[in-house]
Structures are given as C-alpha cells and as structure tokens.
Amino acid sequence: MPLAKALGQNPAMTQAADQATPQAPAFTLYDEPGHLIRRAQQIAVSKFHEVHGRQVTPIQYAILRTLFESPGVDQVTLAQLIALDTSSTADIATRLEAKGWILREVLPRRQRSLSLTPAGEVVLQGMRSGIEQMYLGMMDSLDGTEQREFMRLLRKFVHLNDQQNKPDEAATKG
Numbered sequence: 001m002p003l004a005k006a007l008g009q010n011p012a013m014t015q016a017a018d019q020a021t022p023q024a025p026a027f028t029l030y031d032e033p034g035h036l037i038r039r040a041q042q043i044a045v046s047k048f049h050e051v052h053g054r055q056v057t058p059i060q061y062a063i064l065r066t067l068f069e070s071p072g073v074d075q076v077t078l079a080q081l082i083a084l085d086t087s088s089t090a091d092i093a094t095r096l097e098a099k100g101w102i103l104r105e106v107l108p109r110r111q112r113s114l115s116l117t118p119a120g121e122v123v124l125q126g127m128r129s130g131i132e133q134m135y136l137g138m139m140d141s142l143d144g145t146e147q148r149e150f151m152r153l154l155r156k157f158v159h160l161n162d163q164q165n166k167p168d169e170a171a172t173k174g
Contacts (some may be wrong), residue, residue, distance in 0.1 A: 047138055051130040056123065059084065059092060061131075064124045067102060067116045075104070075112040083162065096120070 019083030029035050048058045056064070062082045062156065067073065079089035093114060096102045104115045116124065139147045 017146060044138060048133050051134045051137075052127055056127065059088075060096060061124075061127060063089070063092060063096060064101065064116065064120055064127075068121070068124055069113055071115045072113050075114060078114055 001160055011111050025032075028100045048061075052061075059082070062084075063078065066078060066081050070078075073081070075089060075093060076086055078093075082089070084092075093102060093104060093112070099119075100117055101123055103115050103117050105115075107113050139150070142150060
C-alpha cells in the first residue's frame with residue numbers, strides 16, 4: 001500500500017505537493033539585502049548600547065536630536081521626521097516627558113508641540129562625543145572613499161524605498 005494512501009492522503013495531491021516543494025534560492029542568506037539590513041541594524045543598536053548604555057534607546061536619541069534641531073515641532077510631524085508611526089512616537093514621547101527630558105504642550109486641534117527641557121538638552125549633550133565614537137567605530141573598517149560610498153548608497157536606498165516619500169495612491173488614481 002502506498003504511503004500516501006496509508007496516511008489517508010490523496011496520492012495525486014501528495015505528488016503535486018512533492019513537485020511544488022520549494023527549492024532554496026541560488027544565493028545565500030548573507031546575499032539577501034533584507035537579512036544584511038537587519039544584521040546592520042542589530043550591529044548599530046549593539047554599538048549604540050555599548051557606547052551609551054541602556055538609559056537612552058536609539059529611537060529616543062532620534063527624538064531628542066530632532067527636537068533639538070526642530071524645537072516646538074508637533075508630534076505628528078516629529079513622527080514623520082524620524083520615520084516612526086504616530087502611536088509609537090506618542091508612547092515614547094510620554095516616556096521622555098515622564099523622565100523630564102521633553103515638554104509636551106497641547107495645541108489647537110489636539111496636537112502636541114514638543115520641545116527639549118534643560119534636562120533633555122543635558123542628556124543629548126552628554127551623548128554627543130559617544131555618537132561620534134559610535135559612528136567611527138562602525139565605519140572604521142572602511143576607508144574614507146568606502147565610507148562615503150556606503151553612506152551615499154544607504155541614503156539612496158532609504159530615500160527610494162521610504163513609504164513616506166511615495167505619492168498617496170488615492171491621489172494618483174484620480
């Protein structure tokens with residue numbers, strides 16, 4: 001008795017499933033851009049925590065840095081500037097406010113204006129030398145030309161694939 005029939009399976013279905021068995025791609029995992037980008041993110045976060053400890057996360061740093069550069073920005077615009085969804089941005093802003101690092105003021109139409117507090121500025125200032133150290137530590141295995149090319153291609157990749165830069169489908173259809 002064939003195995004498929006003994007297992008209560010339709011032999012024709014089993015044969016079709018065997019023929020549809022996926023084959024491994026012709027390239028390795030370490031040739032896949034998504035995997036390498038994920039690994040690069042893991043390395044960057046690890047380096048960030050090596051240098052700065054765990055008091056501030058990379059996303060919190062991005063918020064502090066953006067508020068330093070754009071004081072008084074509203075929460076929705078901040079989310080767009082750091083490429084984070086508005087819900088996560090609001091949650092993180094609430095935590096940063098609880099730490100005393102940012103001030104959130106309610107604007108008309110229930111928007112919130114965000115700015116650094118003096119304590120937030122001290123935290124950010126304390127991170128400055130570490131940010132340069134972290135940048136150099138991640139890039140020091142590349143020569144200057146490779147560093148510039150890597151950053152150029154990374155910026156291009158992000159720009160070309162950033163969902164925020166794509167036109168709204170509804171607007172383009174009609």
